[in-house]
Amino acid sequence: MKKQVSLLVVRRLLIALITLVIVSFAVFFATALLPGDTATILLGQSATPEAVEGLRKAMHLNDPAIIRFLRWIAGLFQGDFGKSYANNVPVANLISGRFVNTMKLAGLTAAIAVPFALTLGITAAMWRGTLYDRTVTIATIGIISVPEFMIATLAVLLFAVYLKWLPALSLTNEVKSLHDLLRIYAMPVMTLTFGVSAQMIRMTRAAVVETLNTPYVEMALLKGASRPRLVLRHALPNALGPIVNAVALSLSYLLGGVIIVETIFNYPGVAKLMVDAVSTRDLPLIQTCAMIFCLGYLALITAADIIAVLSNPRLR
Amino acid sequence: MSNTTNWSSSDDATIENAIRRGASRRDLLKLMLANGVAMAAASTVFGRASEAVAATPVKGGALKAAAWSSSTADTLDPAKASLSTDYVRCCSFYNRLTFLNQTGVAQMELAESIESSDAKTWTIKLKKGVTFHNGKSLGADDVIFSLKRHLDKATGSKVAAIASQMTDFKAVDKTTVEVTLASPNADLPTILSMHHFMIVADGTTDFSSGNGTGAFTCKQFTPGERSIGARNTNYFKSGPNVDSFEFFAIPDESARINALLSGDIHLGASINPRSVRLLDGKDGFALSTTTSGTYTDLNIRMDMTPGNSRDFVEGMKYIVNREQIVKSALRGFGVIGNDQPVSPVNVYHNAALKPKSFDPDKAKFHFQKAGVLGQTVEVITSDAPSSAVDMAMIVQASAAQIGMKLDVKRVPSDGYWSNYWLKAPIHFGNINPRPTPDILFSLLYKSDAPWNESRFVSEKFDKLLVEARGSLDQAKRHEIYNEMQVMVSEQAATIIPAYISNVDAITAKLKGLEPNPLGGMMGYAFAEYVWLTA
Numbered sequence: 001m002k003k004q005v006s007l008l009v010v011r012r013l014l015i016a017l018i019t020l021v022i023v024s025f026a027v028f029f030a031t032a033l034l035p036g037d038t039a040t041i042l043l044g045q046s047a048t049p050e051a052v053e054g055l056r057k058a059m060h061l062n063d064p065a066i067i068r069f070l071r072w073i074a075g076l077f078q079g080d081f082g083k084s085y086a087n088n089v090p091v092a093n094l095i096s097g098r099f100v101n102t103m104k105l106a107g108l109t110a111a112i113a114v115p116f117a118l119t120l121g122i123t124a125a126m127w128r129g130t131l132y133d134r135t136v137t138i139a140t141i142g143i144i145s146v147p148e149f150m151i152a153t154l155a156v157l158l159f160a161v162y163l164k165w166l167p168a169l170s171l172t173n174e175v176k177s178l179h180d181l182l183r184i185y186a187m188p189v190m191t192l193t194f195g196v197s198a199q200m201i202r203m204t205r206a207a208v209v210e211t212l213n214t215p216y217v218e219m220a221l222l223k224g225a226s227r228p229r230l231v232l233r234h235a236l237p238n239a240l241g242p243i244v245n246a247v248a249l250s251l252s253y254l255l256g257g258v259i260i261v262e263t264i265f266n267y268p269g270v271a272k273l274m275v276d277a278v279s280t281r282d283l284p285l286i287q288t289c290a291m292i293f294c295l296g297y298l299a300l301i302t303a304a305d306i307i308a309v310l311s312n313p314r315l316r
Numbered sequence: 317m318s319n320t321t322n323w324s325s326s327d328d329a330t331i332e333n334a335i336r337r338g339a340s341r342r343d344l345l346k347l348m349l350a351n352g353v354a355m356a357a358a359s360t361v362f363g364r365a366s367e368a369v370a371a372t373p374v375k376g377g378a379l380k381a382a383a384w385s386s387s388t389a390d391t392l393d394p395a396k397a398s399l400s401t402d403y404v405r406c407c408s409f410y411n412r413l414t415f416l417n418q419t420g421v422a423q424m425e426l427a428e429s430i431e432s433s434d435a436k437t438w439t440i441k442l443k444k445g446v447t448f449h450n451g452k453s454l455g456a457d458d459v460i461f462s463l464k465r466h467l468d469k470a471t472g473s474k475v476a477a478i479a480s481q482m483t484d485f486k487a488v489d490k491t492t493v494e495v496t497l498a499s500p501n502a503d504l505p506t507i508l509s510m511h512h513f514m515i516v517a518d519g520t521t522d523f524s525s526g527n528g529t530g531a532f533t534c535k536q537f538t539p540g541e542r543s544i545g546a547r548n549t550n551y552f553k554s555g556p557n558v559d560s561f562e563f564f565a566i567p568d569e570s571a572r573i574n575a576l577l578s579g580d581i582h583l584g585a586s587i588n589p590r591s592v593r594l595l596d597g598k599d600g601f602a603l604s605t606t607t608s609g610t611y612t613d614l615n616i617r618m619d620m621t622p623g624n625s626r627d628f629v630e631g632m633k634y635i636v637n638r639e640q641i642v643k644s645a646l647r648g649f650g651v652i653g654n655d656q657p658v659s660p661v662n663v664y665h666n667a668a669l670k671p672k673s674f675d676p677d678k679a680k681f682h683f684q685k686a687g688v689l690g691q692t693v694e695v696i697t698s699d700a701p702s703s704a705v706d707m708a709m710i711v712q713a714s715a716a717q718i719g720m721k722l723d724v725k726r727v728p729s730d731g732y733w734s735n736y737w738l739k740a741p742i743h744f745g746n747i748n749p750r751p752t753p754d755i756l757f758s759l760l761y762k763s764d765a766p767w768n769e770s771r772f773v774s775e776k777f778d779k780l781l782v783e784a785r786g787s788l789d790q791a792k793r794h795e796i797y798n799e800m801q802v803m804v805s806e807q808a809a810t811i812i813p814a815y816i817s818n819v820d821a822i823t824a825k826l827k828g829l830e831p832n833p834l835g836g837m838m839g840y841a842f843a844e845y846v847w848l849t850a
Contacts, residue, residue: 043472050469051472054468058469087524089524094388153570164578167580168577169575171580173542263571265571268541272540282388
């Protein structure tokens, strides 16, 4: 089994490396297609040809884009992410603080959303067809259909503007105690939990229901196994594969897709950084952000596969 | 205030502005009665507004404010500053040689005096005893370095074109600088009040620490996130009142208003008139309105059909219902314009030049003469110039009443400035305020101006422009600029229906915020002047 898993990990790492290279080239070509470059964008209305030429020279933007890109890749192999074009600050400095913020938000959301979603999904499957099941199903479909910005804005109006319980903005530099932490993260985490849980609940319920319909579960039922034992001991291990996959997909969204929550709560995370980078055509920053999102995604998917292998003797 | 018709906080702001401009009680009552306010209620409004104007500052407190845009391109390099966010930060960490007061007159800041006998060679004397945050004292070298930077292409200065007229710099002594211009320009003191001409320390290459002479010392600056400043205890002026100043951006407008309502920030900059009603009926909040000369104009190119017919242009000027544009398109946050770019906050504004009235009959007469009635004329509009779509609709509806068909074509914002602006026969433009008539006219109306929106060509105008620029005789300059405003208003084809106001929303705890001709948030320099009450 150990061998199986380590082989999987090695294979995955190789694929990950290739994927990263392909993604970075794709991002590079997409960036190259955007009109204008950092110099013209920074100069804005005052971008006369001479001014642009002067600034390009000063910013070392005169080399062909592909050369600058290859130089960036070469630097990356030495652990250097390069310098941002827009403000000449090392990319690592720009990202580090924000990456920690993103991980905090994603971590807190996952810690709440995953147990919450699994519990609801499994119990809904256990009592399938009951009023409880239908309530959960309708609620999840309802929440999937409401866009995130709506939930976030309503939450702000209710908790910050009318009740004044929570701050409308999530200013991370003000976290000094556990109480601050709870106050500041309450609304963003709640909004994101709603968003990511719905998907997980649906997938969990579907997977468990499917295994509950198989003959071997019926056999267990005939043997006289209790309902919780039936679900947790017999059905769940077989349903785990698709569930972990759904969890991994939902969580990968937390890494790069939370731009709306970051915008509404003014939370300084990586998603907003990438949007900024694209609007200033800041190649090293765009590339580094893209790499982080891609790596996060691959890591989560690999973890999901490993768990699926471990939980299923037939895959070992 | 619920029984006073639809009086809103925007009207409160209007009254407050009127008081600042020196309106008498009688004027104000007239103004309010015109708005349908009962006498008894009017005195409450009056009391509230004058209380806002006259109050004594208190020290202390942590000021927090939010603008609308911020990105990793945020900079503390004044030459590169491009967004309001940058201007606000530069104003809090640095100083300029001069600044404009609320009536648009240049006042000395770091300079003790700026004098010239021929408007070509200027002597700038600096205040003594001013120090940078790192302890270095301000000297002539710093000023020369700060001004000269703009001439270097590698700096990427936003005002390189304006700075290029400064050809020679000389340090006369430690605190005196002599600047020579390529040709006489009497506006130099006003030009030096632009935000890009902040004074930095000699030899600075890394601006991230914000080492200036300003009211706040930079404690934190993270591009795209926030800046935090602490009171500069060695500040050479009396301010600032607050202990610290935190500034960031909340791009989403409703989030910005919500943050203000929940008490997270004291000021939310640039609120769209459409959202102002969100604040109405809520106690503890106020609006600060600034009309600084931003405008959206309807441009008719006079070198293309149908604009090459003078009668068509005249007809268009009469069919634009300026009052309705201010009332509906701008929700009252604007001042009616008279087709020339020098706004009422500018000292050179020609108040005698009245805006064209809305007169469909005259318009019809001119359209008939031009032979365009019954034809369909295309007007390009977009969301890119603010409120241009609403304006186009209003003009279209008025024109339809007299049988003039305007085909309003709404094009995407993306690429509007490079594809349609200055190019289409009839289109909308949007111009940001500039501090002097000279800059406005040189940029927009000189025969060979880069942004000559209607292709206005006049030899006489070009001559007057140079004459006024080099003259130190104020009376004469007023006279020339008055004449030039009349020329633009009557001969060019840029219809400027209104100067658009900028609206900042503030909590009632924030006092001392005054309108300034350089822009919203007190010309972006509010942090140093305002104070917080408990």
